[in-house]
Amino acid sequence: MPGQTPRQQLTNLIDEHWAYRIQSVGKVGCYGCTSQWLDYDGHAEHLTELIEDQAGWRPPARVIKTPENEGDYTDAIATLDALPRGAVIQFRCHVYQSIGSGWWEAIGRHRAFSTEQVVDLADGDDVTVLHTPENGDTHA
Ligand SMILES: [Zn+2]
Numbered sequence: 001m002p003g004q005t006p007r008q009q010l011t012n013l014i015d016e017h018w019a020y021r022i023q024s025v026g027k028v029g030c031y032g033c034t035s036q037w038l039d040y041d042g043h044a045e046h047l048t049e050l051i052e053d054q055a056g057w058r059p060p061a062r063v064i065k066t067p068e069n070e071g072d073y074t075d076a077i078a079t080l081d082a083l084p085r086g087a088v089i090q091f092r093c094h095v096y097q098s099i100g101s102g103w104w105e106a107i108g109r110h111r112a113f114s115t116e117q118v119v120d121l122a123d124g125d126d127v128t129v130l131h132t133p134e135n136g137d138t139h140a
Contacts, residue, residue: 006055006056009054009055010051010055010057013032013050013051013054013055014047014051016031016032017030017031017032017033017046017047017050018030018031018032019031019038019040019043021040025037026039027039028040028042028043030043030046032050061128061129061130062128062129063126063127063128063129064076064079064080064089064126064127064128064129065126065127066091066119066122066123066124066125066126066127067119067124068123068124069120069123069124071124073116073119073120076119076122076127077102077115077116077119080115080118080119080127081102081115083098083129083132084098084132084133084134085098085099085100085133086098086131086132086133087129087131087132087133088107088129088130088131088132089104089118089127089128089129089130090127090128090130091121091122091125091126091127091128092121092122092125094106094107094109094121095107095108095130096113096118099112102114102115103115104118
């Protein structure tokens with residue numbers, strides 16, 4: 001509904017899709033969609049999908065820990081390198097985008113950094129994953 005806050009939209013969505021249990025068949029029906037006959041877990045999943053798709057809910061941003069200088073970079077490098085090409089990360093007010101193969105472009109700085117250099121620059125600060133291309137969210 002136009003003019004509603006996102007929170008109101010979410011409240012309405014949950015209100016419209018509440019489940020009613022039919023003991024004789026061991027299923028629940030969804031009041032929002034009369035053709036839906038699901039088991040209890042199935043209805044919870046159905047509601048989760050609606051919240052993600054219709055209400056546009058996004059999971060909290062993923063945070064990657066980095067070691068301070070002289071620490072063991074192995075885990076942080078492996079985690080960052082596992083992000084897909086196009087992923088966008090942020091730390092210390094700087095934003096970097098993966099250009100693949102363990103390289104990152106510093107947005108606004110016109111140069112590339114290796115993942116090891118990125119971990120070195122983060123120096124113990126948290127790296128926040130702002131975007132991944134596959135999901136458009138922060139779950140890589
Ligand atoms: Zn429903």
